Amino acid sequence: MNPLARYHDGRVSAARDVTFAITRDTVTPEIIIADGETHDVIDRWPIDDAFEVHGLANRLRLGARGRPDGARLSLTGAPLVEATRKLLPALKNQQANERREQRRLIGIASGALFSLVAAYVFGIPLLARALVPSIPPEWESQLGEATLAQIDQIIGYQGQVTFCDEDPDSLANRAIDRFARTVLADAGSSFTPDVKVVAAYIPNAFALPGGHSYYFSALLEQTETADEFAGVLAHELGHVHHRHGLDGLISTSATGLLVGFVLGDMTGLSVAGGLGAALIDTRFSREAEHEADAFAGAAGARYGFDPAALATLIERVAGDNEAGRFFQVFSTHPLTVERRVALEQLPKPPPGLRAFSDEEWTAIKLMCDRFS
């Protein structure tokens, strides 16, 4: 009695219960498939043409080259499957070949992706640096203007920020403007700074591409010396001078593309894609922080302030509460040990030289008093 199996001929959707036999002694060994009731032979598959297709455990599904794509012989039951496999040793080799082929493909594809990541890690900063000088500064200023409106929308009330001191000719505003213009001009920058000291609850300061910079009242409240103030301002102007905003934009886009490759979502519309890109960029923005620190150091030596005061201020702000410390991990400019050491090694200012006079610093310090 030949074993039973299920058979589809791949032409018509009928399912037939069949018996099958495997002949190994003839010139071309065959799988002979016969009707389960009449025992009429339905088909003969040369065993070299037979191949295994995916099925469940304890099942064996066979197809055959030269037959319709859907032609299948399906056997059920562990003893029968095992016995049949023994009679069809070629299946095992096919499977091994297939597995080797898949592994090769995975290897090639991952290797290609790895070299892409390597090209990204080492190449994109270079590429961004090469691209940035060829983008006209006017364009970057326009970009800054476009961002400006959005920033004002976020931090202001109904799109209007509140200046701590609205009079542009006040002692404080004139001193800040003089400092910022001199620092950028002496560095040979093509940008004109515009520093805004505004009322806001978050202790922060930042610069937009093109020269617009913000210093928040909450940070000014925690700023204790003129050196700290000048350090932060010079650091932000360093970002402007080195065009880090544009640099970052190019790098971020490249990161988005890379994360898209890895996660499969090329549009970056998914939260996972966007978040991943942002996190990776946190890592790479640290180099820019070191550059901005060095810029502040050079300015400090020329105009008379100690760049290490910057570290003191960041520590004071971060140490203010436990949450602050924790979120430093996610910060774009965290005070790492390396950074603190680098800041302290920058040259100290020559004695007698001062970035702001006592009167000026007192005026600046009092700018936002009505908001505290």
Add this chain to the structure above:
Amino acid sequence: MAAGLNDSVAAPVTFTGPRDEFFGRLFGGYLLMLPTLGVYRFWVTTFKRRFYWSHTVIDGDPLEYTGTARQLLIGFLLAIAFFLPAYIALFVLSLFAGVIGEIGYVVVLGCLWFFVGYAQYRGRDFRLSRTLWRGIRFDQKGSAVAYATRRFLWSLLVVVTLGLAYPFMSASLWRYRYANTWFGDRQVSFEGTWRTIAGPYYRAYAVVAVSVGLVVGLGVTGNLRMFALAPVAVIVLGGLALVYWRSREATRMFSAIRLGPARVETTIKARSLFGQHLAFGLVWLLLAIVAWFAGSAILAVAGGAEGTLAGIRSISTNGWASAAFVVGGYVLTVGAFSLLSETILDFGWWKLVAGGSWIVNVESLGDVRAIDEDRSTLGEGFADALNVGAF
């Protein structure tokens, strides 16, 4: 179901896949995605489909998925070649200020939204043309552009009507999908109309609308204590309404599928679907608690004798440690979420739909003839690149 039981030739669809085996192999696949930087996801997808298809048995014969990971990989690479220019266009637009930039963004996002429909249709074509039952291949004809256009215009109307037009859109898209589906030389037809799902949809809609209205009302009257509780009530009521509607829509729409004299009868219970979502939420809660303790332990170790706060400080002041902390946490969270939703929600949904379905007059499917091969690979690549892949 009653019709199915009265009919002596109604055949059940059964799903025999064990969830623990699925989870185990999926977990292994996710781990392999790490050293391969995600390349292995094409193999994971192929595994999942083989698992679902081969465990879904209709009248004694399982489905068979004949697609391969290589096809998915090639499709993805082709899709990238297509998306790269679009990506660069988005970047350049982001540099433009003002009106030009905003119009550009709207145009590009509109194109993407259109393309999601295109990719969904092509992806469905890819899966159907690689699905066999009793040796006969399924296929999808029709035009992906025509489908995407319909979907795009309908979705605009749905937005304009605050969602009231949804049953019309749903019926139109289901009809287009199924009326263009073929099993061998036999064309599927779809008998559903907007009326098929209007009842459940508008009931669910009313629940959401009334609860949102109540919150607004409470806000206006200034009952602050009640107002604070309101969002919770809205989420619970809205969630229940969503689950109820989703189960009813699937029940009625699947049951509107005809294949000549044969037809599908599907019953999905809202409470089963709700149970799955509840389980998903509870597992997440459990994981969040475990993660909290694990995170505290790591920080305590990093902080040594000085405690957790010192740990936070030491990690935050070390550049590489903080990067590893952040990236590791990110990969873990995204991976765990994806793994759990695939094992609980996606698996559960397949099980509910397959296990709740019968094929009436299945014997009429005995003389369907095979048609020629159709080997498109590109379609699925687009679906992957737009993150709209389903099963």
